[in-house]
Amino acid sequence: MLCAVRRRTTSELRRMLCRQNINPPPLRSVSTAAGAGAGAGDPPTRPGPPPIRVALTESAGRGVFATRAIGAGELVHSAKPLVAHPSPSHLRKVCYYCLRKKGSEASLISDEIAGEDLGSNPTSYYFCSESCVEPSKIFYEVERRADWALYDDHCRLRGLKYPLMVKRLACMVISGAVPADTVDILQPATLPQEALLEMEEEFALLRHTFKKASLQDELIALVLTKQWYINVLARIRINAFRIELVGGSHEDLFTSAAALVGSDVSVGNAVYMVPSFYNHDCDPNAHIVWLDNADAKLKALRDIEEGEELRICYIDASMNLDARQKILAEGFGFQCNCLRCLSGD
Ligand SMILES: [Zn+2]
Ligand SMILES: [Zn+2]
Numbered sequence: 001m002l003c004a005v006r007r008r009t010t011s012e013l014r015r016m017l018c019r020q021n022i023n024p025p026p027l028r029s030v031s032t033a034a035g036a037g038a039g040a041g042d043p044p045t046r047p048g049p050p051p052i053r054v055a056l057t058e059s060a061g062r063g064v065f066a067t068r069a070i071g072a073g074e075l076v077h078s079a080k081p082l083v084a085h086p087s088p089s090h091l092r093k094v095c096y097y098c099l100r101k102k103g104s105e106a107s108l109i110s111d112e113i114a115g116e117d118l119g120s121n122p123t124s125y126y127f128c129s130e131s132c133v134e135p136s137k138i139f140y141e142v143e144r145r146a147d148w149a150l151y152d153d154h155c156r157l158r159g160l161k162y163p164l165m166v167k168r169l170a171c172m173v174i175s176g177a178v179p180a181d182t183v184d185i186l187q188p189a190t191l192p193q194e195a196l197l198e199m200e201e202e203f204a205l206l207r208h209t210f211k212k213a214s215l216q217d218e219l220i221a222l223v224l225t226k227q228w229y230i231n232v233l234a235r236i237r238i239n240a241f242r243i244e245l246v247g248g249s250h251e252d253l254f255t256s257a258a259a260l261v262g263s264d265v266s267v268g269n270a271v272y273m274v275p276s277f278y279n280h281d282c283d284p285n286a287h288i289v290w291l292d293n294a295d296a297k298l299k300a301l302r303d304i305e306e307g308e309e310l311r312i313c314y315i316d317a318s319m320n321l322d323a324r325q326k327i328l329a330e331g332f333g334f335q336c337n338c339l340r341c342l343s344g345d
Contacts, residue, residue, distance in 0.1 A: 050077035052310065054277045060334075061187070062277045063309045070304040076286065077274070077298050082183055083172070083236075084243070084270035084294040085164045088156045096125035096140075097132035098293040099243060099268045128293075138177035139168050146213035151205050161269050162236045163202045169232060170206065173223050174215065180223050186276050188231065189238035190333060196230065203229040238332060239276045240269045243290050270294045280332070281311035282324055283340040288312055311338075321345065 051070055057063040070076060086094045094101050127133045148167070155163050172178045191199075203226050210220045244266055275288055275296050285304050289297050304310060315327050321341060328336050 052076060052274075054274065057279065057309065060279050063279045063311075064274070064277050066304045066306055066308050066310060068306050070300045070310075072300055072302045074300045075297055076300055076310065079272045079275050079296045079298070081270035081272055081294050081296075083165050083169045084268060085161070085168050086268040087161055087266055088152075088159075088164070090267045092126060094126070094267045095128035095132050095293070097127055097136045098295075099245070099270075100128045100132075100293040101245065101267065102126050102128075138175050139171035142171040142175045142215065143168070145215060146209050148209060151202075151209050154202065154205055160202075162233055162240060163206070165236050165240065165269060165271070166202075166229060166232050167206060170210075170224060174210070174220065180228060183232055183235045183239075183271060185273060186235040186239045186271065188234035191230070191234050191237075195237075199230055199233055200226065202233075236271055239271045241272065241275065241288065241296065242266045243268050243270055243294055245290050245292050268294065270296075272296055275312075278310060278312045280314045280328065280334075280336065281338045281340070282313060282317055282336060282345075283338065284311050284313040284317070286310040286312050 051066055051068045052064050053067050054062055055065055084097075084099060086096065086099055090099075092102075127136060151163075151167065155161070169178075169182065173180045173182070206229065207220070207224055210224065275298065278286065278288075278298075285302050285308070286298055286300050289299060291297065298310075298312075300310070314332060315324060317324075319327070321344065325336060325341065328334060
């Protein structure tokens with residue numbers, strides 16, 4: 001993100017990038033099958049790594065640059081979330097893992113996830129396919145052992161969505177599937193004092209929930225510290241994407257994405273690694289779309305030259321200059337100096 005000030009060496013970045021699964025972009029067919037950013041069953045039309053590299057910019061920390069010319073409309077790459085979670089209003093309307101909307105074929109298959117009953121947690125969630133059940137085991141087997149009523153109510157009553165993502169990540173970490181520093185590569189937000197107080201309350205609730213469940217105390221004590229909670233939430237706050245599913249086909253993307261602006265159709269939120277490295281521009285040359293699940297698709301909005309930086313717009317680009325500057329300063333902590341802002345538009 002533009003406000004990134006934490007510098008990393010190229011080799012460190014490369015190592016991090018290797019851990020992230022960036023799918024090569026299929027050009028003519030965009031499959032949205034769960035768990036298959038690169039099109040399960042479709043032969044890749046252009047094998048090889050995506051045409052981007054992450055490097056330091058002159059003034060805005062990390063950025064994403066084209067390694068070859070990219071054509072307008074081209075799918076640059078796909079990215080799977082590090083953590084995703086349905087929004088409270090869509091909790092049982094979308095897949096609990098990939099956020100795909102429940103279709104007519106919907107069935108509750110969470111009971112089958114570990115082949116036993118749900119014990120003290122009678123809540124069932126929808127998983128759209130076996131390919132979402134399998135990776136969900138890494139958080140769900142921990143999650144289902146605890147009673148989340150208090151924590152979930154706390155989030156729902158206050159309209160909080162990010163603590164639900166922290167809850168999911170905590171379950172993934174406690175299960176041993178991912179390291180506790182999974183989101184450390186992301187730039188953290190500077191948190192105001194009142195946010196810190198709110199977080200202490202959320203943290204106490206999260207800890208209480210785990211303690212009541214029969215989970216190993218030592219493990220929770222080791223992983224789930226207040227500092228961990230604050231570190232994670234500070235990163236999720238500034239890097240989470242609101243997911244609005246476009247649906248339909250690859251060809252419909254431009255028109256559908258425009259139609260979604262301003263409507264409240266967010267099915268959930270997610271954080272990604274590479275998409276978080278894109279800097280902001282009020283007149284962007286790239287954008288992120290979601291077809292029918294939480295896999296982010298980075299698309300070129302116009303022709304991009306080799307070596308050019310790819311930038312996305314973090315906010316509603318139709319706002320005027322003052323409104324944009326205000327929201328970028330308050331929400332993202334930087335003053336925008338893009339060409340559009342400098343021109344006074
Ligand atoms: Zn799914
Ligand atoms: Zn700007």
